[in-house]
Every structure is written in structure tokens, then in C-alpha cells.
Amino acid sequence: MSVEDVAAFLRQHVIPVEAELDTGSSTAMRDLRDKARAEGLWALPLPADLGGGGLSLRDYFGLAEAEGSSDHGPAALGSASLLDVRMISTHGSRTVREHYLRPLVAGEISGSYAMTEPGVAGSAPTLTRTTAQRTTGGWAVTGRKWFTSGASAAAYVTVLTRTAPDELSLLMVPTSQPGFRVVRELPVLGAGGQFEIEFTAAHVPDDHLLGVPGDGLVIAATRLALGRTLRCMRWVGQAQRAFDLMCRRANDRHVHTGPLAGQQLVQRLVFDSLLVIRSARALVAQAADLVARGEDAKTEIGLAKVAAAGALQQVADAAIQVYGAEGLTADTPLPMLARLGRAARILDGPDELHVSATARRVLKQFQAEGEEERAPDQFVADRDTAR
Template identity: 45%
Template sequence: MNDLVAAVRAFVDDHVIPAEPALHRDLRAVLPDLRARAKAAGLWALGHPAELGGGGLPFADYVHVNEVQGRSEYGQLALGTHSLQDSLMLHRHGTPAVRDRYLAPLVAADIMPSFAMTEPGLSSSDPTQLRTTARLDGDEWVLSGRKWFVTGAREAAYTTVMCRTEPADTPAHGSFSIILVPAGTPGFRVVREIPVLGIDHGHYELAFDEVRVPADHLVGPRGGGFRVAQERLGPGRIFHAMRWLGQATRAYELMVARLLDRTAFGERLADKQLMQQHVFEAHAAITAARLLTLDAARVLDGGGAARVEIGVVKVVGARMLNDVVDRALQVFGAEGLSDDTPLGFMYRTARFARIYDGPDEVHIQSVAKALLKERS
């Protein structure tokens, strides 16, 4: 296992990170070559089940791979693990027609997926408020509504959409379903790309205007959207946390190298106590977040729901990433604010982490309620 992790790290450091400037400019022009190299090196889709054409790594092993591939924002895309959540969702819950059409090309990265939950104009951290609807009309679902911050939707072969399908008197958590909408379906429209903190980062607003799809494009049971989505999002938050560790470790390494190399007022920055504090705090934050994340993975791998553990690592991991990258940027000074280092891009993407997949406040509240309930 250690050799595999080392091989993935070497691939990311030697191939993906040097390509980052080109990837920032034109993702599609650079990715095919990186993916071909990953496949040739036997590093493709390591976390996907073997029966789907992946590496078949157990979850507890894959989290270590996910950390080192997270050293680059593009590691997942280059190594074919970006589709893991969607592949598992279709494998477990897709109808035969959907699986036959999409699953193999999804794992091979011949197509891209997207997942639409968040909606404009409401607090989407409470998904029971979602307003996009679907009604069954004969042998077709008819979808109407809007979604936004949908990652990769413009290039995706399909978008899986969380929408209300049940009558108004149905309990909230049994009112929603997930329906797969193929790209190009009439009435399905990409409204705009949404720059995030100044980065064109592949997030889109979508419109569904009486979009008709076959009834067999339902993913999971009717009214079971929350269960399917939670099954998808829980492990995904651990994957996020491990990738954040990879990003933070890279920022830490850049910071340490800078401290050892740079001098000010006749001595190395590394010899100054305030700079040493940055090293201590960053190391402590990374180590603590890693242990919490591995513990959450252990509980989930053992069959537990791990809701408290996952909620904790979502908040702690996002805070850790923001803190470590901020410290590295401070050590670099003005140069860190420029594009001469990767820290400016990392700093902006780190800030996303405290909002997507649920803002900190929601996870803090849900974890605290669960912990208090244990004692009441």
C-alpha cells in the first residue's frame, strides 16, 4: 500500500502539478494526455470497484491515496477518481438501462457526470426547501425548476437532479427523488457559468423547463432521494477532507522551504520565533485533522453511519486547510499574492471548502444536537 501511495504522489508531483498553469487555462486540452499517462502507469480509478474497471481499493486504503492526489486541485481528474461518487451511485441505484448506457464510459472518463441539488433563492443547506419538481406523465418524468453551483454541468453527459416528486402532504424526507437528465434533452439549459472568487471553476446555473426523460431514469426508489444523496455525500465529505490534507501538506512544504531559504535582517526566516510558530500551528492542525479523518473513515468502513465523525471532519478539515494555506501565504509575503506561486489559487479554493457540501454552521449544529441527544 505504501508503494502505491508513493507512486500516486510521484505522479501528481511530476506530471499534474507541473501542468497546473496549462490546466488553469484550458482543462480539456491537457487532461487527455495526463489521463493516458495515469492509465499506462496503472494508477487509474484506484478507488472504483474492480468489477467496474477500477483499481478495487478498499475504502480505508483509498483514503490514503486520496490525500496525496489531493496535492493538486486536478489530481482527481487526472487519475480518474473524480467520478467515484457518481459511479457508485449508478452502480447501486441506477436502472439497468441507465447503468448500461453510462457506467462503463463514466469509469473510463469517456464522459463526465454532474449532480444538481443547490438552488438559487433559498437556503439549500436545508434541502427540504428545494423547489425543483418532477411529475410522472405516462412513462416519462417531467422536470421543472432551477439549480446552480452544479459542477461540470457544461461538459457532463448527464446531470442527476434532486427534485420533489411526491404530494405536498408527504413527509419532507420522503418527498424527493433523484432523476438522471441526459445532456441535450429539450428544455435542459445551461444558463451561465458562475465564477467563484474570480475563478472560472466549472460551476453552472441550470434551467429545467418541462424537461421530459424516461421513467427508468429514476435513480434509486421514488421518494428515496435523501437516502441516496446521503449515501453519496457521506463518503464524499471524507474524500474532500483527505484531499484538503493533501493541499495543506503541499502548502506546508512550500512554507517550510521558504523559511529555510529566505533571509531577513541577517538571519534565516526559519530562525525567527514568529515564523516558527507558523510551522508549529500548521503541523499541529494537519496532524489533528488527519487523525480525525482517518477515524471517520474507520467508522464508515466498519459499517457505521459516522454522521458525527463526518460532520466534525468537514468543519475541522475545512478550517485546517484555510489556516495552513493562509500561514504559507503570509510567510511568502507579496510573492504569495501573485501567480508566481500556487498559493493564491489554493487560498481561494480553500475558502470554498467551508461552504460547499454544507456550510460549517449546519454541520456544527447537527453534530452538537447528536452529541447532546446521546446525553439526554
């Protein structure tokens, strides 16, 4: 399969039913999944021994922008469970691996992931209030999470929870357990899919702990590195879609002096949009290269996240402007792309978090390099002066 195969699948099958998928239609999603299996496009980055396509991360990265040009692409093509499958394969007990992995890859079940809590800054997970108390053979989880994507249909929720006062861990809570409850759906700019959920002494068996107690933030960081990289690729794919629509419209739409494409103010929107898309794509490729090699990509992911989220927001907005009033309606996908672009600047860590963390990291490197470069006798002089 090639990137053209994936792009054609999106164009022919997924994009035409996006509005239906936005309403949560399970029939439309089931049909798409059957088609993806029939065309050999199912679960491409998931392990072959579990029923997936067995693509390496590097090869999958080559397809992820096309697959993510619709927000429903990864679910339709069976790769939405990639982060869970990798997390469970690496950190799950034998029981959870045997219980969840095959059904996840087959698309028979889905999971969701809950870190963010009401009343606490989501960008500071060390403030997590949800707790897990030791019980016989397991844990009793109590707390509330929100913006948990897909929680209402999930077979389990992976929850960041405090297992001791100074210890955060990830527990997989089966949603069939008494004590788990979906409180409400939280539409984001009018679109569904995010939920507030509650745990009231929900029982979690011992073997549903990922890693060992206290591993929560380390496992979450690895998951987020890949998750953010993939999300950036999808945002670039969605920005490209808005861009393509804008350019077609600029050529087709005429004002009294000719096509909109002839107006310099429209040309400026086209230029600025192309610039942010190409810049974001290059930054995302740098991050992806490091992630595929298993190397530290924090700085590159920080840059890519801010660039890709900003690109989607800017280009979707420019496309709406060129479309005029029609661009604000559901006759075009532009309101949906604009909504995704707006949310992109908050989810997966707000832009500001990435800006300050990246800048701090870079400045620290300069400081370290500066100290290395200084002659040893300079340090002696500094010490003496300090005394």
C-alpha cells in the same frame, strides 16, 4: 501501486500543469489521463469488472490524500466518478447501469450533481423547489440549480427534485434532452467550473429515477458521507502542500538577521499550521475508518469536515504571509489553495451546519445515557412531581 507512486505522479505530471488545467484545458487533462493509464494508476477505486483498479474503499483512502493534493488529481487519475459509479451501481435501473457505468469508469463521459438552487438555502435541501411532473413514460423536470460543478461538460445531471409535494427524489437528466440549458458559469473567487443550469419541462425517462420516488434524501446522505470524507482527505493533502511550501520558504528567505525560519513569529505560524494539519488528519482517519466499515460516521464526518476545511484555509493563509507578496501571485499555487480553503468552509454543508448538527447529536446521546443511568424509582419520582 503505492501512495508514493500516486504522490510522484502528482508531483511530476499534475502539479506542473495545474495552471493550464485551471483554465479548463481538455488537452492537458487528456494527456494526464493517458499517462495515468500507462502507469497503471487509472480509476483505482472503481470496480475491476467495469475497467477500474478494484481497490477497496479502505485501500483507496490510503491514497486519497496524495491524489487530492491537487484539486485536479481525482479527474486526472480517473477516480472523480467514484461517487456517481457507486450511486448508480446501487440505485440505478439496469438501463442506466448499462448505459453510463462503463463510459464513466473509462473517463469517456462525466456526470454532475445538482442539489443547490438559487433563492433557497442550500443547507436546507427539504426546501427544494425544482419539480418533476409525471408524463407518459417518465418525468418533466422544471427548475433551476446552481453551483453545479462540471455541468457544462456532463453527459447527465443528477437532480434533487420534488416528485410530489412531500417527496424528494433523484433523477438523472441527460444533458442532451431538450429543456436542459446551461445558463451561465459562476466563477468562485475567480475560478471556473461551477454552473447555473435550468430545466424547462426536461424529459427524463422512467428508468432514470434512482431508487424509488421519495428516496432522494436517503441516497444523497449516503453519497455525501463518502463525498465529504474524500473531500476532507484532499483538503488535508492540499494543506500539507501549502505547509511544505511555507517551510521551504522560511528556510530559504533571509531578512537582515538571518533566515525567516529563525523568527519566532514565523515559527508560531509553522507550529499552528502543523497542529491543525495533524489534528485534521487524525479526525479524517477516524471518519474514514467508520465509512469503510459501513458504520454511522455522522459525528466523525462533522468534526473532520470543519477541521479539514479550517486547516486548509489557515495553512494556505499562513504560507501566503511567509511568502510575502509573491504568495499572492500565480507564481505560486497559494492563491489557488487559499481559494479552495475559503470555499471549503461553505461547500459540502457550511461549517455552521456541521457544528450545530454534531453538537445536537452529542447532546442528545448524553440525554439518552443520562436517562438510562437514572434508577427506575427516580423516573417514578419525576413523573409524580410532574403531575
